Amino acid sequence: MTPAFPDGLMAAFDAYEQALNDDDLATMDQLFAPGPRTLRGDRGGLLVGHDQISAFRRVRGGAPARDLAEVRVHVIDDNAAVVTAVTAPRRGGHGLQSQLWRRVNGSWVIVAAHVSPAPTTFDATVWRIVGAPLVAGAPHGPLAGETVAVKDLFEVAGYQVGAGVPAYLAEQPAATRHADAVARLLDAGATVRGIAHTDQFAYSLAGDNPHYGTPPNAAVPAAVPGGSTSGPATAVALGDASIGLGTDTAGSIRVPASYQGLWGLRSTHGAVPTAGLVALAPDFDTVGLLTRDPHTLVRATAALVDDAGVAVPDDVVGLDDVGFDLAAMLDPFRTHQGFQAWQLHGDWIRAHPDALRGSAAARFEAASRITPAEDDAARRALAAARELIDARLGTAVLSLPSASSPAPRLWATQTEVDATRQATLQLTCVAAISGRPVVCAPANSTPDGPIGRSYIGPRGSDLALVRWAAQRDAGNRRA
């Protein structure tokens, strides 16, 4: 016998369902309990508190259209019940939703909700093409069993390069060979799992590609994944690839590593050939790696990087020790980066005025206005900055945060995102200017998500630096 439902419960349930269908934010806000303990979770993670839940709904843009296939009510008492509903999204499949309803001051409100949308078999925000495998690697080798998510800037034989821009993709022929970096990993026995998305021409640190959608952040619910190596980062963080192959010009490995709690390597400038790679700013462009654990990073680095055999002394300094004027360094970096990016892509962008969208479009537009004289001044300032960095660091390792904050939530304003970008670039430009390698380790878990730690080593120390950071991490875990 089903017990009778408490008065008003099903009316409140129906009202919530209607509000969801109508994207009626006010009613949904009203039907969720106020206060910091209200929960709303899905496969992306758990939102805590009415404010977060409300902010999430404002940026979601409505839930997918659906019907209810089955509703089951577990009555606890006259003022509490759990309502479980099987949902039938119009696009196919079934979802599941559980809500704990309580009557507070006479009104029914949800105090905890758990939502499972219908499963999907392919996340096109993460991958452009993916397979098991997409390209098989050598039958034996130190990376046998590893799977690589290749950022969509590298040539994979038989496939086009898309660079995060559909109009660019549409004009590319299929590559006839692998990019050198891809070939090195394949030769070492890794397989290519797939081609994963990048921000448009890799000119962003957020990962919110407006053409393909924003890949989920595996560590922080409703947050950007970090970019521009966004697709590989999410694929690795979720366990759907074990190695992300990406690039880092201004932080495009380090920021997603930081935002999603991954290990990362920005290699010494020039230590990995860039043949078969769509460039952004060649004076700063480097090839990099993302992994979930340091041991895989060591093995992948050994396969990828022309190691100069430079050692890493156990001499670690912090930003306070070196006294860099980061703001002063950032300015010429951004100028020269933008100048080179426009030199490379400006003609194409002018010929395709609608191809780029959002913040990357704005950045290229700004870059288009940089004069040769401004770039000359920037180059001179960068040379001086590089000398200063080398003089102050010598062979020491500089330890600093990988990003200025945890990953911004999807509801952050453009002003907030821009401020985050600016603050993070001050941290990431030191290695970009000096061409030094950086290893990122997962470090601080803040209540708002992880922030990684970056270790900048001497040029040519890549493999030693990764090994050193792995040992340091093991030591920290024992301590």
Place this chain on the structure above:
Amino acid sequence: MTPAFPDGLMAAFDAYEQALNDDDLATMDQLFAPGPRTLRGDRGGLLVGHDQISAFRRVRGGAPARDLAEVRVHVIDDNAAVVTAVTAPRRGGHGLQSQLWRRVNGSWVIVAAHVSPAPTTFDATVWRIVGAPLVAGAPHGPLAGETVAVKDLFEVAGYQVGAGVPAYLAEQPAATRHADAVARLLDAGATVRGIAHTDQFAYSLAGDNPHYGTPPNAAVPAAVPGGSTSGPATAVALGDASIGLGTDTAGSIRVPASYQGLWGLRSTHGAVPTAGLVALAPDFDTVGLLTRDPHTLVRATAALVDDAGVAVPDDVVGLDDVGFDLAAMLDPFRTHQGFQAWQLHGDWIRAHPDALRGSAAARFEAASRITPAEDDAARRALAAARELIDARLGTAVLSLPSASSPAPRLWATQTEVDATRQATLQLTCVAAISGRPVVCAPANSTPDGPIGRSYIGPRGSDLALVRWAAQRDAGNRRA
């Protein structure tokens, strides 16, 4: 202020978590409330009642290893609480779990649980390779905007054919052209979304490929998807493709359509060229389609099938009207199917004795023992059966269930699965023997899942039959 937790609640929670880690079925059974109202749901659907939940756990083979990242308790009263936990699976990402605990006769038990594993970006049980798109179609055409999941029996230029058998895949060169059926859909403007899994050499109706795993059933929790067009069926049912391109020798379109509530077409034998297709039993092999709605099926059929323009009179008969001895028809069908299958694949299978697994291996083994004399007798019986079918049906449409039951659950015994297969083949062999086309429509929703309805029409009536079934369905919905 967090209220104090009721006595014993967290001990019970911890005990359950430990039992989950240990795959300790007895303890998990004990910590779930007995009776028919206990719930356990995930993205695969909702299991109802202690028995189903217990059966599910017995076949799951343990939950993926995980840690708890965050636990939040909402206390309702001294005897009821909801415990929400963020889980950290070892493979990456975060999951979410909500449990409604109640104290019954002094013991804490779970009465409703909702589990979200960490999201995955790629389901390798469904797809071998998938992209957005994998192969672009013609820029315009009646199927523009449609996405096709191609069963891994058809050649897609640039890719190998795997036929559900990894050892076979490993020896295949990349195809140099598209199979005719693939080319027709591409020419009509559809894009190829990906290559989706099949049962081994398509010789099964269940969809439980032991090499690649069992794709989920989008309609029935913890049930087989139906085969052998298993991957395309799940991809279409979940909305990740709009058209499934498959084959039907003995029911390989009709059974997954039935099990997952889809529309399907088995085309007239010979009405779609089989160039570029791995055959199973050429006297019965046909190309077929799966869709979520009848309108897409009409348009896809128009693009795919050489339509002979045969009309469909509104003359529908049932199995009772025709009085076929289905059991007597099935026997020669299975004999000749097996004989042809072994003729085609026997040499390869003998040369690769470990390549096949499970029930398909057993079926080929049985097929290897069919003698030419037995096959001759079967052919004669089939010719007679075909004459009988044609005489009794004429131009009428035969309406019958698409399968003998809803999709078997994953915990069904091999004996149960074999009995289901046998009973379903009695229904599906009528069209196979007569070469007549069949349209499957979603029909009865039983408490254990959907069973489709098959309409067998005159040879050459494919397009008319699909249109007729779509109109009939629309009429039924209005009625």
